[in-house]
Amino acid sequence: MPWTEKHRPKNIEEVRGQNPIVTKIKEFIKNFPQKKKAILLHGPPGIGKTTLAYVLANETDSEIFELNASDLRNKDKLKEILKPATQQKSLIKKNKIILVDEVDGISEVDRGGITELLSIVKSSPYPVIMTANDIWNKKLSPIRKQTELIKLKEIDYRTIKDVMISILKKENKFIDNNILTNIAVKAKGDLRAAINDLQTISEIQDPSTINLDERNKETDIFNSLRQVFKTKPTNDILKVFDTVNMTIDEIILWVEENIPAEYEGEELARAYERLSKTDIFKGRIYKQQYWRFLIYENILLSYGISSAKNPDKKVKTNFTTYNRPTRILKIWLNNQRTEKKKSIAKKYARYVHVGEKRAMSEFPIIKQIIKTNSEIQKELNLNEEEIAYLNNESHKH
Amino acid sequence: MTNKSGIWTEKYRPSIFSEVVGQDNIVKRVESLTNSLNIPHLLFAGPAGTGKSTLALIIVKELFKDNWRENYLELNASDERGINVIREKVKNFARTKSLGNVSFKVIFLDEADALTPEAQQALRRTMENYSNTCRFILSCNYSSKIIDPIQSRCAIFRFKLLEKKDVERVIQRIAEKEELMINPEAIEIIYEGSEGDCRRCINILQSTASISPSITPELVSTIISNTKPKDIKVVLDYAISGDFQKARERLLDVMLKESISGQDVIKAIQKEIWNLPVEPEIKVKLTEKTGEAEFRIIEGSDPFIQLQALLVSFVLAGLGK
Numbered sequence: 001m002p003w004t005e006k007h008r009p010k011n012i013e014e015v016r017g018q019n020p021i022v023t024k025i026k027e028f029i030k031n032f033p034q035k036k037k038a039i040l041l042h043g044p045p046g047i048g049k050t051t052l053a054y055v056l057a058n059e060t061d062s063e064i065f066e067l068n069a070s071d072l073r074n075k076d077k078l079k080e081i082l083k084p085a086t087q088q089k090s091l092i093k094k095n096k097i098i099l100v101d102e103v104d105g106i107s108e109v110d111r112g113g114i115t116e117l118l119s120i121v122k123s124s125p126y127p128v129i130m131t132a133n134d135i136w137n138k139k140l141s142p143i144r145k146q147t148e149l150i151k152l153k154e155i156d157y158r159t160i161k162d163v164m165i166s167i168l169k170k171e172n173k174f175i176d177n178n179i180l181t182n183i184a185v186k187a188k189g190d191l192r193a194a195i196n197d198l199q200t201i202s203e204i205q206d207p208s209t210i211n212l213d214e215r216n217k218e219t220d221i222f223n224s225l226r227q228v229f230k231t232k233p234t235n236d237i238l239k240v241f242d243t244v245n246m247t248i249d250e251i252i253l254w255v256e257e258n259i260p261a262e263y264e265g266e267e268l269a270r271a272y273e274r275l276s277k278t279d280i281f282k283g284r285i286y287k288q289q290y291w292r293f294l295i296y297e298n299i300l301l302s303y304g305i306s307s308a309k310n311p312d313k314k315v316k317t318n319f320t321t322y323n324r325p326t327r328i329l330k331i332w333l334n335n336q337r338t339e340k341k342k343s344i345a346k347k348y349a350r351y352v353h354v355g356e357k358r359a360m361s362e363f364p365i366i367k368q369i370i371k372t373n374s375e376i377q378k379e380l381n382l383n384e385e386e387i388a389y390l391n392n393e394s395h396k397h
Numbered sequence: 398m399t400n401k402s403g404i405w406t407e408k409y410r411p412s413i414f415s416e417v418v419g420q421d422n423i424v425k426r427v428e429s430l431t432n433s434l435n436i437p438h439l440l441f442a443g444p445a446g447t448g449k450s451t452l453a454l455i456i457v458k459e460l461f462k463d464n465w466r467e468n469y470l471e472l473n474a475s476d477e478r479g480i481n482v483i484r485e486k487v488k489n490f491a492r493t494k495s496l497g498n499v500s501f502k503v504i505f506l507d508e509a510d511a512l513t514p515e516a517q518q519a520l521r522r523t524m525e526n527y528s529n530t531c532r533f534i535l536s537c538n539y540s541s542k543i544i545d546p547i548q549s550r551c552a553i554f555r556f557k558l559l560e561k562k563d564v565e566r567v568i569q570r571i572a573e574k575e576e577l578m579i580n581p582e583a584i585e586i587i588y589e590g591s592e593g594d595c596r597r598c599i600n601i602l603q604s605t606a607s608i609s610p611s612i613t614p615e616l617v618s619t620i621i622s623n624t625k626p627k628d629i630k631v632v633l634d635y636a637i638s639g640d641f642q643k644a645r646e647r648l649l650d651v652m653l654k655e656s657i658s659g660q661d662v663i664k665a666i667q668k669e670i671w672n673l674p675v676e677p678e679i680k681v682k683l684t685e686k687t688g689e690a691e692f693r694i695i696e697g698s699d700p701f702i703q704l705q706a707l708l709v710s711f712v713l714a715g716l717g718k
Binding site: 358360375376 | 402403404406407445450454471473475476507508596597600601603604607608620623641642645649653654656693696697698699701702703705706709710712713716
């Protein structure tokens with residue numbers, strides 16, 4: 001059984017991280033009927049929207065009638081299923097709550113669904129709770145107007161960690177604290193995702209063998225970048241990359257990727273001037289195999305970049321999310337793509353007695369000729385993949 | 398006489414001496430050498446698309462008739478991985494004797510000027526070692542890039558850039574055979590877009606014809622301009638307008654998509670500076686920065702970092718600094 005189900009909170013006390021919201025919803029149900037007959041809980045996935053509805057039903061001794069995204073929700077279906085539900089009293093419980101999950105999932109296919117839903121809500125003698133990830137979709141605007149909007153926030157990583165620890169206790173398992181922190185941070189507020197990760201990891205025989213290295217590495221580089229970009233340059237900055245378990249070449253790419261996120265104008269210019277010098281020393285090391293230049297590479301990359309900020313400016317404390325360097329990946333992807341181009345150019349070059357390099361540089365015009373003529377494709381002995389490449393390329397333009 | 402190929406540069410490649418256009422003197426001399434069934438090493442120098450490879454092919458077809466393929470080796474110096482690979486291929490090819498009444502085989506080495514002087518020295522020894530069984534035809538753009546010892550061993554032929562009337566004749570002939578509609582204005586545009594390279598002319602023509610048999614000047618212009626990277630201007634526009642992130646993103650796209658080197662980007666930037674909406678003073682400053690960036694690309698290890706640093710100068714220039 002998935003832990004997300006097994007450990008789903010049953011009562012208010014077990015709900016974590018959404019306390020102010022709970023009171024609000026409770027009020028709504030207690031004071032029902034009010035002017036607005038429905039509330040709309042909205043926020044990112046995995047933060048407890050549906051769970052809250054169930055917990056409150058439990059709390060107020062209500063039966064839940066749920067209609068979720070997997071049901072067809074067009075006008076007729078709603079009339080057929082939802083309407084009777086709003087007209088029938090609960091047989092076992094005192095009250096009843098109608099839960100319409102993921103209203104932003106009511107699609108174009110469910111024609112007339114939203115209008116019908118609202119009209120049912122209007123006449124419903126029971127409180128209606130709706131949930132949605134994104135309420136700013138245009139088609140939801142009538143719903144926005146007629147429901148009480150309640151926004152749920154992402155769950156703080158410390159809370160996520162606490163929840164995980166209590167689950168582990170119940171499951172009688174142990175996982176290293178560092179790993180827990182990592183899962184919690186990685187989840188970015190999505191508790192459900194974190195619990196799923198936790199279960200997966202706990203099922204691995206020896207959790208320390210899983211590759212959390214990659215994530216540790218990233219926390220290190222994030223912290224170092226933060227120091228370089230956000231703090232005043234001190235001599236400590238000289239050692240800022242020492243603890244990062246990456247080669248200096250890799251670190252250069254990280255710095256390069258993220259300079260524009262932090263600096264602009266004169267600062268940007270100074271930072272790039274220093275990055276440029278860093279690269280020059282790198283080039284000199286390669287060419288002359290004179291490794292002492294590494295010192296200058298290091299200093300320019302750490303202190304050099306850090307001191308690029310205006311000295312009289314206030315130190316920034318805002319949180320910046322740093323990006324992973326994408327350039328290497330892009331180059332790799334591009335090489336994959338040009339692979340076909342090269343093989344076509346090679347076949348063509350041999351056939352018409354020119355050099356491959358020239359065929360490559362004249363490729364746009366050659367391509368036009370080859371792609372429109374299947375006879376030529378046969379002549380050059382192009383394979384299916386190469387032909388597909390020619391056709392695909394032409395779509396992009 | 399035409400070839401069966403669907404690629405027009407092949408289909409309409411001259412296959413006898415009299416069909417070669419625009420190199421009358423050379424053709425006459427080469428033809429008489431060929432008729433004697435004995436040729437020296439030859440060096441063909443001249444711009445691209447003037448008939449060097451074509452003439453080499455005609456020579457071997459005349460010499461060996463139907464057996465030409467067994468007696469002919471075509472190599473491209475700029476594609477082979479170094480002189481050793483070339484020597485190895487030559488060795489394998491030259492090991493067996495030529496069949497028939499011609500006592501040698503022919504090796505055509507295209508773009509020989511791509512070889513370094515050291516590699517050319519090695520090539521020279523190879524030429525000497527196999528001079529009994531092989532004749533070399535070397536082609537190059539500039540004979541000055543070929544070392545003297547090789548030049549002195551070859552009969553040198555300098556190919557001229559084709560004249561406009563020659564190119565016009567070629568295009569006209571193909572247009573007739575392929576039943577295309579074409580007017581003098583369109584031919585003129587093809588000629589100009591080709592920079593005198595006959596092969597390129599034919600390619601432009603076929604490329605245009607693949608869209609419509611009616612070759613209009615507009616269509617030709619579109620085809621030609623589509624084949625030139627013009628995105629560097631866009632990159633600079635982003636930089637000048639202050640959007641550094643976008644500028645560097647586009648720069649990487651352009652470099653990857655067109656597979657152009659850092660130095661090629663520098664060249665394009667240097668030309669583009671003069672079209673930018675900035676003060677003369679700043680144009681000079683940017684040119685200086687561009688030169689510095691080019692220097693740093695040679696000195697450094699990662700051209701893309703140096704180009705980004707240069708782009709920042711354009712961002713500042715956009716702010717009037």
